[in-house]
Amino acid sequence: MQFIEASKFYFDQAAKALSLGSRRERQLLTPMREIKVELTLPLDNGEIATFIGYRVQHDNARGPMKGGIRYNPAVDPDEVTALATLMTWKTAVVDLPYGGAKGGINCDPRQLSQDELQRLTRLWTDAMHDVIGPNLDIPAPDMGTNAQTMAWIVDQYANYKGWQPAVITGKPIELGGSLGREAATGRGCLFALEAVLEDAGRSLEGIRVAVQGFGNVGSWAARLMAERGAKVVAVSDVTGGIANPDGLDVPALIAHVAATKGVVNFPGGANASGEQVLTCDCDVLVPAAMEGVFTKVNAKDVRAKWIVEGANGPTTPEADETFRAAGVTVIPDIFANAGGVTVSYFEWVQNIQAYPWTEEHVNRELRARMRKAYADIKEQARASSARDLREAAFQLAIQRVARATKLRS
Ligand code: NAD
Numbered sequence: 001m002q003f004i005e006a007s008k009f010y011f012d013q014a015a016k017a018l019s020l021g022s023r024r025e026r027q028l029l030t031p032m033r034e035i036k037v038e039l040t041l042p043l044d045n046g047e048i049a050t051f052i053g054y055r056v057q058h059d060n061a062r063g064p065m066k067g068g069i070r071y072n073p074a075v076d077p078d079e080v081t082a083l084a085t086l087m088t089w090k091t092a093v094v095d096l097p098y099g100g101a102k103g104g105i106n107c108d109p110r111q112l113s114q115d116e117l118q119r120l121t122r123l124w125t126d127a128m129h130d131v132i133g134p135n136l137d138i139p140a141p142d143m144g145t146n147a148q149t150m151a152w153i154v155d156q157y158a159n160y161k162g163w164q165p166a167v168i169t170g171k172p173i174e175l176g177g178s179l180g181r182e183a184a185t186g187r188g189c190l191f192a193l194e195a196v197l198e199d200a201g202r203s204l205e206g207i208r209v210a211v212q213g214f215g216n217v218g219s220w221a222a223r224l225m226a227e228r229g230a231k232v233v234a235v236s237d238v239t240g241g242i243a244n245p246d247g248l249d250v251p252a253l254i255a256h257v258a259a260t261k262g263v264v265n266f267p268g269g270a271n272a273s274g275e276q277v278l279t280c281d282c283d284v285l286v287p288a289a290m291e292g293v294f295t296k297v298n299a300k301d302v303r304a305k306w307i308v309e310g311a312n313g314p315t316t317p318e319a320d321e322t323f324r325a326a327g328v329t330v331i332p333d334i335f336a337n338a339g340g341v342t343v344s345y346f347e348w349v350q351n352i353q354a355y356p357w358t359e360e361h362v363n364r365e366l367r368a369r370m371r372k373a374y375a376d377i378k379e380q381a382r383a384s385s386a387r388d389l390r391e392a393a394f395q396l397a398i399q400r401v402a403r404a405t406k407l408r409s
Contacts, residue, residue: 014394017386241276
């Protein structure tokens, strides 16, 4: 729950810098609507199991709300609310015409059969169909859910409102999903890094990158950065780490992980521990696994000059202090990993227009959005007392939401 406290800390700090006042702060933090429903699932073996389904709709001042659906035993109201709030700030940073929401079911998807998962997802949709919709709240995949889950939701929703693919994003391509969505978060990390490096008079060519987490975000970020001339010198996942100061062959590593389920024992490098990957000699570190990775204890050992937060909440506020003092630039999660929600927005636009884009068009638009967001964050930093990109990004987001709220009231 450490990220819940951290995001509240960043909000408080930004709200103070913006002199919002306690009434506006309270209005911005209070979720618009919190829904909690009983989902009783008939199991394959004839028994029943009861789960709790959630949707927290935090804020819709800037447009319909957007956020993932998570299937995980740890899903609880506080977590869902904190994640919904973060979505409000994330969509505002990249200037999408959205607010923030989040939802989920407190289940362990690995313990359920495909049929059970399908029935559970349809039950969730039955319970939520009146509060989600293309102009209300548009869910997407998150931990434990995927394109198939989204396909069941769009199908079940059609029973109530007809075929409306824009009710949900992250769908299979055949049902209106967007080309480029799978790589979008990693590609957004690449574009964020590219813009920040340019500012420092550097390019990706020859830059040494280490990546923690080699799932969707980490493997795409590594692959795309390598394609642009970066040298990926170390990678870790839940099985351990692998390093090669001359650069790992990323496509070969991806094939190795597909075959063996982990990065360890990759023939093109030497095994390393997860901690060694975080503190290796590199220029750029991409945490793309989980929250709370950099703490007061280990931040001082990081040798990278740039950190690209592919994961949500990898840096604690104490570690931020250490990085600031050491001149390490942290590209914050609410900007760095916003590529996924940005291409989700493109999917929604394509669905509404019933006009699919080419992958090249998606990637071009994504790059333009990320670069514009970085320019806006920099401008905010210049015009305010923000001490780093995270503070500036929070200020930018909260100010945008506060302005929309005021204009509508
Ligand atoms: P994923 O499940 O595809 O991959 C997670 C990776 O982290 C796996 O390779 C796993 O082995 C690794 N990992 C787990 N524990 C680890 C540990 N202790 N040390 C090193 N590696 C470890 O997940 P993902 O979709 O790539 O998401 C990663 C992070 O990015 C999460 O924080 C997620 O919230 C965030 N994120 C994802 C998206 C997206 O579009 N997928 C968008 C925004 C943010």
